[in-house]
Amino acid sequence: MVCIVQHDSRPLFFGINYPPETTGISPYTGAMASGLARRGHQVRAVVAHPHYPDWKIAPGYGQWSRREQIDGVAVTRVWHHVPRRPAPLVRALSEVIFGVRQACARWGRPTAIIAVSPALISSALVRTRALLMNRKTPFIVWVQDLYNLGMAETGQGRGMAARVIRSIESWLLRSASAVVVIHDRFADRIHDDYGVPRERIAVIRNWTHLGAFPVTDVEAVRAAYGWSDDDVVVVHTGNMGVKQGLHHVVDAGRSAHEKGESVRFVLVGNGAQRDDLVDRINSQPTTTTILPPLDDRAFADILQSADVLLVNELPGVAEMCVPSKLTSYFASGRPVLAATDELGITAQEVRNAEAGLTVPPGDATALLEGAKALVGDRDEARRLGENGKRYKETVLDETFALDRFASLLADLTAAAAGKHSAKPETMIKIGR
Known part of the structure; x- marks a missing residue:
């Protein structure tokens, strides 16, 4: 045009x-x-x-x-x-x-x-x-x-x-x-x-408001954050508010800890619910951690160094918004895990892009199993990530x-x- x-x-x-x-x-x-x-x-x-x-x-x-x-x-x-x-x-x-x-x-x-x-x-x-x-x-x-x-x-x-x-x-x-x-x-x-x-x-x-993603030294980034090669790293970025329902992610990390699963959930950002999430993390052992907001370069690095990128929504949230993080997630080339209403906008967007997997919201077990399923087939994970990049380049x-x-x-x-x-x-x- x-x-x-x-x-x-x-x-x-x-x-x-x-x-x-x-x-x-x-x-x-x-x-x-x-x-x-x-x-x-x-x-x-x-x-x-x-x-x-x-x-x-x-x-x-x-x-x-x-x-x-x-x-x-x-x-x-x-x-x-x-x-x-x-x-x-x-x-x-x-x-x-x-x-x-x-x-x-x-x-x-x-x-x-x-x-x-x-x-x-x-x-x-x-x-x-x-x-x-x-x-x-x-x-x-x-x-x-x-x-x-x-x-x-x-x-x-x-x-x-x-x-x-x-x-x-x-x-x-x-x-x-x-x-x-x-x-x-x-x-x-x-x-x-x-x-x-x-x-x-x-x-x-x-x-996506980010420019072309820089080449990332994935091994160096993961080492800097203390992530081993065997860890499955699930990253959620952006606002920590009511509609994100991130207490369920803390619970998924607690389940991973109890089961001895090497699945880490990393919440990047800030928001009105952050202090409550910190209290929840400190109350019982969990593999969930919180990082502060990152500059554009560090943000791009952490997205490309994760195994899975997470969109998490409170049960009942379906039509009110399209998570802005999805545009950056797609650009990173990593598969997306969406814990959201199956009939909602977020699930539709992930399906349209053929870029990931959806699981029911508010279910810590489903969240943990979904993350493991995405990394269980590396070729499929790579295909989903490439689909997301293509969707970003042609639609977004x-x-x-x-x-x-x-x-x-x-x-x-x-x-x-x-x-x-x-x-x-x-x-x-x-x-x-």
Whole structure:
């Protein structure tokens, strides 16, 4: 796809997560913004100070407001309260404060506004200001997670709170000029659950935010971490939150210890559940260990030095998100073990890529046996890893995503300027 860059294009991104955060949706927001800037768009972003997944503002940040240039993007950071433990109520209050700060910031004269959800509440506040002061400016909601569905699947929202969140999410999605989602299943849910017309939904897949993986000295890396040649090393990376259900991984490590199995489970990252996981690891012997977040080189090294890469989800989580770690997992060439709902998005993605094995979530024994099964046939493990790399290169490609997003921006801004009418078939072509 070839996109003609409008030199007066001034997209404005709003999101709570942005680089230098390395986990979750931050790398995608940052890469999309900087990718558009490289193509000649005058990109701005109004975002929070880096705080995720630690839930603590990073050293050197925390000013009331701060401006910086990151990869060609003019970034404005606004302070908001970051709860140390993001329980639903305090997290909602945090988002309200953040949304007010974003709505009160200087927006300039954007030609398109992109709100990244989550955060949902702050995106809704941004939408409110846009309707009051930028009504004719195209407004895009870029959905990385389905908020209301996530609360339901993790048991964090019931009753009145759930109804309020659903109402906010429904209004935000229905009022947008276009909704960008990262998977076809999201498009189906948004159309079926919220009544958003298909022609206003575009599917643009996420991609790996890492460059080409460097050549890794696997023996040296494994030795540095104390892993022997006989150890089966299962690595999980990213956020340690409720929806990951990582206490089941600690239990799988405990089962491995009790059975004398040489299977190590390694959790890399940080998050709201980290302290609880440490307590669980220290309470009884387990082969599960925790490592802090890694820089890009160390991250690539550990992925390529593992035997198996793990996606673990809480039982009941099926439709709320597509784990961002999968794009990096596929790029590494290692087989994937997904402990997840067999009918959910994650399982479908692993099957589509033919890159691994799925086991039931919340079952420590199944998790341990799945890891052993993947390494029991080295040729099959190698084949699955190569399939994942091929899927990343053909389906989860950054250039395709940038082309599609740039084309969507061009269509919407041209339609807003009265140059032509946006055609439903064009939107579907962009999305799928």
